[in-house]
Amino acid sequence: MTEERATEERRAELAEGIAGVRARIAAACAAAGRDESEITLIAVTKTFPASDVRLLAGLGLTDIGENRDQEARPKAAECADLPLTWHFVGRLQTNKANAVAGYADVVHSVDRPRLVTSLSNAAVRAGRALRCLVQVSLDEGTPSEVRERGGVPPVDAPALADRIAEADGLELGGVMAVAPLGADPLPAFTRLSEVAARLRRNHPAASIVSAGMSGDLEQAIACGATHLRVGTALLGGRRAIVR
Structure with missing residues (x-):
């Protein structure tokens, strides 16, 4: 098969x-x-090549999500000529904040004050305004399971939101969450909607509200989601990157 045909x-x-979603x-x-x-x-292009990002943009889908800086950074550089909005949606270590602030427009996974400080410093150095979402944990598992998936307890979300809103170089965008594994997502997304409403009282x-993926986007929409992070339903099963 020729490259053009492929x-x-x-x-x-x-x-x-895209049509199906x-x-x-x-x-x-x-x-x-x-x-x-x-x-x-948001098309989550984790494990897919930059060529897919270009095709998605040509089809009118220009919000692109990535989970890992090691993959996102070169992909963003390769697609720098395109009018894209880059969303960093994975867990973020503080030592990666400087790199992520260089290309991401929205960081969905802010879940601790130290990360707020790191992103603020990085955004100021880069001369960029970075929109940040408070990642809320909706898990009810063991502490280790909750830590693995990330997120701040709902009760602590307002204070973290205040930190983001006050930080130089950052803009508070709202909230994000991942539905608990193996559970009905509807009650969890309902809790997220309540957290989002509380935040908007002080930060209109x-x-x-970033919630919903390939398997639960309907429940997320029913509970007020504004941003959907969809990978498999758009791009197919995960694959190794081939450039």
């Missing part, structure tokens, strides 16, 4: 994935009495 086939696969979003919004324009679809502009 590219056309991949474009068709991605177009089909958009149809699910439309149905979920109709069921929830919401407008589709309220939803931002913090309107982002």
